[in-house]
Amino acid sequence: MPDRKVHIVENQNYGCIQCGRCxxxxxVLMSEEDARRIARLLESRPNDLPRDFVTRIDGRPYFARKPSGGCVFLDEDTGYCRMHSLFGFSQKALSCRGYPVNIASTFPGHVSAIARQDCPAVQRNAGKTLTSQRREIEGLVEELNPRSPFNRRVLEGLTQEAIETLAQALVGVLQAPDPVSPGQRAWVFHEVVVRLEKIKGFANDLDALREMIPNLIAKAQAAVPQSPQRGLGWFGRAAFRAWLGACLRRDTERVKPTAFYRAARVWTMLAVTFGRGSFHRLGCEHPPASLARCPAFGKQAHSSDQATWESYRRWLISRLEAYQFCGVTFYDEPLFVGLRALALTYPLVLAAARHHSRSRGADGVEEPDVFYAIGAIDHTLGRSPLLQYRPWRSLEAFFFTRWTALQTSLGWE
Ligand code: SF4
Structure with a gap:
């Protein structure tokens, strides 16, 4: 094991339930070495697995897929990988063995691991704790050998200790036992990020920072809006729908898009922006319901409680504890851009959950809606080639300064 500290988040569990979703x-992309090794393996032992298992996209090797859409090695009846059944887990490609663990470099000499929320087992927090799987995760770290620790741009002049203290303060906000609603907790989180950014020039003075933080959090908690606020205008609502559409867009579903598909996608993005069309046309995991019938804005009859949003809170804590909101996991943007993006996940998750809930005919957000929404947003956060471009960054900045108006339009939960 190289001289690297592997930090595994403590609040996540995972054990594959063989749903076959992934x-x-x-x-699934594999390395050239894995492609050659698997080909040799298939030749070496009698089996009826397909030999033609590689498809090349832009010259890179991916697992070929059946006409039904699944991997060529997937047993559709059992949902189990046939490579795994015949040759064992250790013989699978590294990308298959690694999923759903996300490993990233953080500070120099440090690596962190969290589990991705687009896996149903992770969403349900089912199985063994991630920390108890340390040996397997360290093995993955060794094979992956992640590089590129936080660079100067990401660090914004802050020391490791200062960043750890800031992240811990935000974890504290999420763990605070106050009997507030999920929306109020998200508001306080946003407000604390705003206030921490204002004092970041002093943050390397750890004693002063530790003294300031409790006061700053108390002030943010006291400032939660009590009276009705002004919501977004039509432009803001349209911009938010476009942004949500960009987050829910799954370009990877068509790795070889035709001109017709591209034109249809532009049309769908336009329709979504104006509150029409369906997110389903942007990705098959989204509900096949129209936005006109199931809008993302507007409160529903029944509010959800903290328990319904527990998975959201756990997800944010794991991202913070693993520092997977900056560096390679967030387009190498500065630290506070990543923190602002984390604060903005609440309106995105709420809007997606509302749409999902309405598509089921429910009159309030329930746990399956939150699971769906977290999985959908987590999948994109820091992974979408589209969202790293300047216009989307500008939209993030726009909504961060209008967080309360956005929340008012969405309806406080
Ligand atoms: S999505 Fe998760 S639970 Fe389902 S098969 Fe893949 S790793 Fe297992």
């Missing part, structure tokens, strides 16, 4: 939903 084998059906993703185009």
């Amino acid at each position: 084998c059906r939903r993703f185009h």
